[in-house]
Amino acid sequence: MNADFLGNLFNQHKVFKPLPSRxxxxxxxxxxxxLLFPQLSxxxxxxxxxxxxxAKKLNTSLIEILNGLGDNLSTxxxxxxxxxxxxxxxxxxxxxTDAEAIAxxxxxxxxxxxxxxxxxxxxxxxxxxxxxxxxxxxxxxLPRILTEYAHTKTGIDINPGAKIDSHFCIDHGTGVxxxxxxVVGKNVKIYQGVxxxxxxxxxxxxKLKRHPTIEDNVIIYSGATILGGNTIVGNNSIIGGNVxxxxxVPSYSRVYHxxxxxxxxxxxxxxxxxxx
Numbered sequence: 001m002n003a004d005f006l007g008n009l010f011n012q013h014k015v016f017k018p019l020p021s022r023x024x025x026x027x028x029x030x031x032x033x034x035l036l037f038p039q040l041s042x043x044x045x046x047x048x049x050x051x052x053x054x055a056k057k058l059n060t061s062l063i064e065i066l067n068g069l070g071d072n073l074s075t076x077x078x079x080x081x082x083x084x085x086x087x088x089x090x091x092x093x094x095x096x097t098d099a100e101a102i103a104x105x106x107x108x109x110x111x112x113x114x115x116x117x118x119x120x121x122x123x124x125x126x127x128x129x130x131x132x133x134x135x136x137x138x139x140x141x142l143p144r145i146l147t148e149y150a151h152t153k154t155g156i157d158i159n160p161g162a163k164i165d166s167h168f169c170i171d172h173g174t175g176v177x178x179x180x181x182x183v184v185g186k187n188v189k190i191y192q193g194v195x196x197x198x199x200x201x202x203x204x205x206x207k208l209k210r211h212p213t214i215e216d217n218v219i220i221y222s223g224a225t226i227l228g229g230n231t232i233v234g235n236n237s238i239i240g241g242n243v244x245x246x247x248x249v250p251s252y253s254r255v256y257h258x259x260x261x262x263x264x265x266x267x268x269x270x271x272x273x274x275x276x
Contacts, residue, residue, distance in 0.1 A: 019141055020068030026149050028061040033126060036092050039116040059085070065142065072140045080137055087133050094166050098125050101167040105189050120154035121170030131160035162196075162211070164188075172222075179211035181229060188214055191222040191241075199228045199246065215251070 034041040035055060045051040059081065066077035073080060102115045102122055109115055115122050127150035131143040143160035151157045156173045158164075161180035168184065170176055172192040178184070182196040198210035209229035218233050220226070221241040226233065232248040233239060239249075240256030249255055 017070060018068070020065045022145060022149075024061065025065055025142065025145050028058060028065060029127065029130065029146055029149065031058050031061070032130065036088075036095070036126075037116050039113050066139070069140065069142070074138050080134075080139055083137055084133055091129050091133060095122075095126050095129060097166040098122060098129075098168050101169040101187065101189070102171070105169045106171055120156060121173040124150045124154045124156035124158060124173065124176075125164075125168055125170060128158040128160065128162070128164070132162070132164075135160040165216075181209045182211035183213040185214060185216035185218070185235065187217045188220075189218075190220040193223040194220050195225045195227070197225065197227050212245075 031054075034043075035051075035058060038044075045054065062081050062084070063077055066073065066080050069077070099112045099115045099122055102119055103109045103112045106115075109119075127146055131146035134146070135143040147158055147160050154173060156170060156176045158176070158178045159180040159182075162178045162182040162184065164178075164182075164184040165186040165188075167187040169189040170191075171189065175193040176190060177195045177197060179197050181198075184196070196212050196214065201208070201210055211229060212226045212231040212233065214220070214226070214233045215235035215237075217236045218239070219237075220233075220239040221243075223242040224239045224245070225243070226239065226245045228246050230248070231246060233245075234249055234251030234253060236251055237249055237253040237255065239245065240254075242257045242259075243255050244257075245255060
């Protein structure tokens with residue numbers, strides 16, 4: 001390589017302050033999920049002391065990760081860790097409602113154990129809820145690393161800043177996108193390919209609400225795109241597949257994309273082919 005180019009790269013490496021290892025972050029995340037859900041655990045804890053020891057190792061890992069953020073934190077790593085652990089029971093409780101909603105909403109599911117163990121929708125929601133707490137604690141980088149890890153694993157992209165209430169169900173899930181300022185109410189179900197996105201906005205508008213609000217008990221079918229910070233989908237509404245929506249709809253709405261499909265039957269093969 002060109003010596004000047006390498007020299008320029010070296011100067012950048014020299015002044016850059018390393019961030020926490022992505023592999024260590026992902027290892028901590030998987031360990032935390034295994035602590036919360038035995039369905040995901042690769043080991044069995046027969047004694048409480050063993051579980052306590054495992055939890056302590058996770059605490060140590062979290063502190064190392066937070067220490068790696070250094071001056072990027074607005075408070076001490078110990079304060080962040082303490083606040084996160086304080087909220088962990090609430091994360092667990094709301095994730096149980098998500099697992100229940102997915103199990104009840106999918107006729108193909110055997111039970112909650114199968115949902116927790118195998119469903120990408122639950123997995124992505126679980127990581128989002130963990131990342132969201134770090135987001136609210138104003139921890140930089142870490143929340144997005146967590147949700148992008150889930151994105152690579154599931155194809156589901158939930159920004160850690162989104163506000164999502166309990167009993168959230170993502171069915172199938174591939175291609176789902178939920179933006180940073182989206183607000184999702186209780187008992188909402190969305191299918192694959194749904195986007196809760198923003199209309200094109202300038203960078204200086206980043207702090208404004210740019211993504212839609214979905215109220216309680218809404219179902220959004222596959223391929224629907226709902227855009228804009230002022231767009232509200234009222235409670236108990238159904239948004240059909242492939243709908244493009246950039247304005248609010250009232251409660252109990254049924255919004256669908258009308259597409260005509262003509263089906264004809266003929267025994268004359270030549271007549272069928274000539275009709276195209």
